[in-house]
Amino acid sequence: MDTDLILQNVLTPPVLFFFLGTIAVVLRSDLEIPAPLPKLFSFYLLLAIGFKGGLELQDSGFGPQVIQTVGAAICMSLILPIICFFILRVKLDVFNSAAIAAAYGSISAVTFITAESFLENLNIHFDGFMVAALALMESPAIIVGLLLVKFAAPETRANSKRIRWRSILHEAMLNGSVYLLIGSLFIGFLTAAHNPSGVEKMQPFTGKLFYGAECFFLLDMGIVAAKRMPKLLKAGSFLIAFAIAMPLFNAFIGVMVAKMLALGPGNALLFVVLCASASYIAVPAAMRMTVPEAKSSYYISTALGLTFPFNIVFGIPVYMGMVNKFIPMMS
Amino acid sequence: MDTDLILQNVLTPPVLFFFLGTIAVVLRSDLEIPAPLPKLFSFYLLLAIGFKGGLELQDSGFGPQVIQTVGAAICMSLILPIICFFILRVKLDVFNSAAIAAAYGSISAVTFITAESFLENLNIHFDGFMVAALALMESPAIIVGLLLVKFAAPETRANSKRIRWRSILHEAMLNGSVYLLIGSLFIGFLTAAHNPSGVEKMQPFTGKLFYGAECFFLLDMGIVAAKRMPKLLKAGSFLIAFAIAMPLFNAFIGVMVAKMLALGPGNALLFVVLCASASYIAVPAAMRMTVPEAKSSYYISTALGLTFPFNIVFGIPVYMGMVNKFIPMMS
C-alpha cells in the first residue's frame, strides 16, 4: 500500500518537477534558475501559505485542539533536537552535533507545502492552523541548539565565542523568512476578520497560482539538492544514515503524539512532516553566526542534500502510511 | 467618520503588507526583496493599470468630461509645483526648492493604485480615464521645476550647468516607467477596439493577479520607505512638516477643483490623490541630471520617506472624507 502512495506522490507535477531539476544536475544540463528568482518563489510561497493559514485560523478560532496541537508542535521542536544531539554525539563533536540537531528540530516549509499538496491530491482534509505550528516551530530549535552548545561545549571555548543571546534571539525570531511567514499569517487573520472582499481579491494570487509556483520552486530545489548531495557523500556514511533514519524516527514519534492529540489523518500527516523535516533556512543562518566551529557543509548538506529529497519523494507517502496504520480513521 | 475610513483602509491586505515591510525595518529583521524583483512588480503594476485604463478609455471615449478632467490634471501638475516652490523657498535654496517642488507636482503611481483598491473595497465607482490623467501628470512638473531653476537661479550658475532642454524633455517624457504606462494605455485602447478576445485573455494577468502583486510590492515599499525615514529626520523639521502639510494642502485644492469639474466621488478621490502624491520615480531621475546642486536625499526622502507612507495610510481615507464633505453625493 505504501508503494501505491509513493507512486501517487511521485506522479504529481511538483514531485516530477523536483525530479526534473535533479536529473538536470545528474546529466549535467546547464539548466539553472538564476538568483534572485528562487527567492521570489520562496517569498511567494511563504506569503501565500501564511495568508491562507491566517484566513483559516480566523475561521477555526483558537479552540482547545488548536492550542494543544500548536503547543505540542513547539514541544517537539524543543525535544527532538535533544534526541538528535545524543545520537549525533556518537560520532561528531559538540558543535557539529548541536548545529545538526537544531536543523532537525526545526522545519522545512517546502516539505510542509508538498505534504499539503499531497493531501489535497488525495482529498484528505487538513486545517489551516497547522501553518501556525509550522511558523512557531522554526525558531525554538535554534535556542535548544545553542543551549546544547553552552552546556556541552568544552570549557576551553574562547570567550570571543560567548553566546550573545540578544543577537541570537533576534536572528531566530526575525529571520526574513520566518518573519514573512508569521506576518502573512497575521495579515490573513486580520483580513478574514475585517475585510472579506480583500480575501476574495487575494485568492487568484495566493490560491490559484500556488500550485504552479510550487512546481517552479521545486524544480529549483531539485537542482540545489542534487548539487548538494556530493558534499554529503564526502561527509561519510554516518551522516548519510542519519539523514534518512532520523526523519523516520522523528516521524514515528510524531505519529505517536498525533495519535495522543487525536488529530485527523490530514493534520496528523502535517504534524508528522513537521517533526520529520529539517531546516535549511533559518537554522543554518543562525548556526553560522553562533557556532562557527560547526561545519556548515555538514548541517546544510544533511538537511538539504538528503533529508529534503527523501521526505519529498518517499517520506511523505511513507508517513501517510504510518498515519493510516496507527491512527484509526474516523472522518 | 474619518477614523472609520482610516481603519477600513488600514485593515486591507495592501496596507497591512506595507506595515509588515515597515515593521521589518523597525525590528531590524533581515527581510529584503532583492533587486530586480521590486522592478518586476513595479513594471507589472504599470503595465496592468495602463492596459486596464486603455480598455476603459476605449469604452468611455473622449467625451467633454474626460478632456476636462485630464486637462485640469495637467494644469494642476503645472500650478502646484509653483506654490510648493514659494513655500519651500522660505527655508531652502532655489535648487532644492525647485527639485522638491517638481516631485510634489508630479505623482506616485503606487499611491494612485492603492487609492483605486480603496475605492473598490468601498464599492465606489471610478473611471478608467483617470489613468490617463495619471500618465500625463508625471512629466509636466519636471519642466516647471526646471523653468523655476532657470528663472530663479543665481546669475552665477556655471555655464556647464546650462539646461539642455532636449535631453531633459527626453528624460521627462521617455523615462522607462512613464513610457511603459503610456504605452500600455495605448495598447489597452487599441486592443479593446480591435481584438476583444485579446482583452479577455489578458484579464487573468492584468486583472486577477493585480491585487496580490500590489500587496507584494507594497511590502517592498514599506521596507524602502522605512529605510528612508531616518534620512528625512536628519533633514530637519521644516521638511518633515512640509512632507505632511503639503499633501494636505494640495489635496484641498484638488477637492475644490474636483468639485468645479463635478466629478463623482470615486474620480474625485483619484484626482485628489494625484494632486497630493509626490513622485519618487521620474522626477528624481530628471532632477539628478539637471539640477545636480539639489540634494537627492532631500527630494527623495520627503516624497518616499514620509509623504508616500502618509498618503497610503492616512491620506487616502482623509481625502475621501474631504471629498464626501465637500462634494455632494449624487450617484
Add this chain to the structure above:
Amino acid sequence: MDTDLILQNVLTPPVLFFFLGTIAVVLRSDLEIPAPLPKLFSFYLLLAIGFKGGLELQDSGFGPQVIQTVGAAICMSLILPIICFFILRVKLDVFNSAAIAAAYGSISAVTFITAESFLENLNIHFDGFMVAALALMESPAIIVGLLLVKFAAPETRANSKRIRWRSILHEAMLNGSVYLLIGSLFIGFLTAAHNPSGVEKMQPFTGKLFYGAECFFLLDMGIVAAKRMPKLLKAGSFLIAFAIAMPLFNAFIGVMVAKMLALGPGNALLFVVLCASASYIAVPAAMRMTVPEAKSSYYISTALGLTFPFNIVFGIPVYMGMVNKFIPMMS
C-alpha cells in the same frame, strides 16, 4: 487578404507589446527589463507550453499523423540547414555559413508561441503534439551545422579546433532551455495520464497566465531585437536580404511538406513557422563553443535582429495566407 491578416496580427497585445519594446529603443527611452527577469519569463513560457503540449499529447496519443508530422519536422531541421549553407557560401566562409545555417535549421520557441496565439485569436484549431515537433527540432540542426564544418572546412583547421562530439551532443541535447521544454512535455504527459487533479491545479499557472506573460516577454524581445538591428546593418546587405528571404523560402518548403502531410490549417501554420524561424538560444551557445571562427554577431543578429521581428509581425500572417492558398480547407 494578407494585409487583413497582418493587421489582425499586429493589433493583438503580444505584437503590440513587441512594438512597444522596439519603439522604446528607437526613441532611446531608458526602459529595460533587467536580468534575470527575461529568463524568468522565458523559463515560464517553456515550462507552460511544454506542459500543455504534454497534456494534449496524452490525449491524442502517438497515432500515425503524430509520428509522421514530428518525423517530417526533424527531417526539415536536417535538410534546411544544408540548403541555407549553400546559399550562404555565395558570400561567406565555411564557418560563418555553417553557423548561420544551423540557426535557420533550428527553431524559435517564442515565434512558435506567437503563432499559437495568432491561431487562437482566429479560432483555428491546432494540436498539442506540434510542441513535440518544436522540442525535437531544436538540436538536430546543430549536428548538421557541425558536420558541414567538418566536411567543408579547410584542411588547415587547427587540431585544437577538432570537433569534440561528446561535448557537442551534450550541449545540443541538454541545453537548459531545450531540457526544460522536453522535461515539461514529459511531465505534462505523465500528469495527464496519472493525476487529472494535478492538471486542473496547474491550469491557472500554465494556462490562464500565459497570454500576459507572453506579452511581457515580447516587450523585452522587442527591446532586444531593436538593439540588435544596428549590428545586422553593419553586417551588410547580403545578410539582411538573407534574413528575410530565407524564412520565406523555408516557409514555402514548409507549406509544401505540410500539404503532403495533409495537415489541417492550424498545424500547417505551426509547421511552417518551425521551418521559417531561426534559433537564437541553443544554437548560438553551441556554435560559440564549437565554431569559434564564426562571428557570433552574424548568427545572432540575423536570427534575432531581423528574422525574429519579421516573423512575429509579417511572417506569421503571410504564412497563414500561404497555408490558406495552398492547402484546401476541410475543417
Add this chain to the structure above:
Amino acid sequence: MKRLDLIFSDRELDSMLKALDDGGAPGYTVIKHVTGKGPQGAVSEDMEFTDLGANAHVIVFCDEEILNKLRENVRPILNYYGGVGFVSEASPI
C-alpha cells in the same frame, strides 16, 4: 600597463562607455547593480526600482598613453555627476 577603476551612477553608463570608446579604450568590463558610499552620499539597492538605479563599476586595462586620453574624457563626467576613478598598475597575464 594600467588598470582604471571607475565607479559612478549607472544612469551615466552609456555616456561613460562612449567616452571610453572615443578615448580608444581597447576594452572594458562593466559590473552593474553595485552600491556604495562616497562624497555624495550612499547608494543602496533599495532605490534600484526607481529609475535612479545603482552604481556601475567599470574596469579598463590599457596602456599608459591611452589612459591619458581616457582621463580627459572621463573627468568631465565625474565632475558633473559625481563618481570616482582610480588608477593602478597591471600587466597582461
Add this chain to the structure above:
Amino acid sequence: MKRLDLIFSDRELDSMLKALDDGGAPGYTVIKHVTGKGPQGAVSEDMEFTDLGANAHVIVFCDEEILNKLRENVRPILNYYGGVGFVSEASPI
C-alpha cells in the same frame, strides 16, 4: 593611496560597513551576489534563496593612515566569520 579589497559573507555586510565608517573610510563600493571559494569552502549562488546568502565584495580606496585604522576594525570580523582582505596600490585618476 591604497586599495583595499574585502570579500566575506554578505550576512556580515552591515557590520563590516559600520567598521569601515567608524574607521574613517572616505567611501566604499559594494558588489553583492558574489560567489567563490576560500579556506572555509565554496559559496554558490544556489544558496542565495536560503538566508545564508552569498559573498559581498567591498572595495575601499583610501590613504595609508586610514587603511591602518580600517585594518584594525576589519580584522576581528574576518577572524570570527571568515573572509579575506587584500591591499594594493592605487592613485586617484
Add this chain to the structure above:
Amino acid sequence: MKRLDLIFSDRELDSMLKALDDGGAPGYTVIKHVTGKGPQGAVSEDMEFTDLGANAHVIVFCDEEILNKLRENVRPILNYYGGVGFVSEASPI
C-alpha cells in the same frame, strides 16, 4: 603576493574554475552577470536570457609560484574561447 583578474564568458566558468583548482589556487572570487567589450566584440545584459549568458569576472589572490601554474592552465581557455587576464601586486591585509 599577486592578484589575477580574469574576464571571460560565463559559459566557460566551470572549466576555468577547474583550471584554477587544478593549478592550486588557494581561493577565488566570482562575479557573474558582468558585461563589457573586448577584442571579440561587446557582451550585453540583453543576451543573458539566451543561454549565451554574460561574462564572469574571476579574481584570485595567490603567491607568485602558484600564479605561474595558473597562467599555464588558464591561457589555453582564454586562447580558445576569448577573454582576458591581468596580473597586479597585492598583499594580505
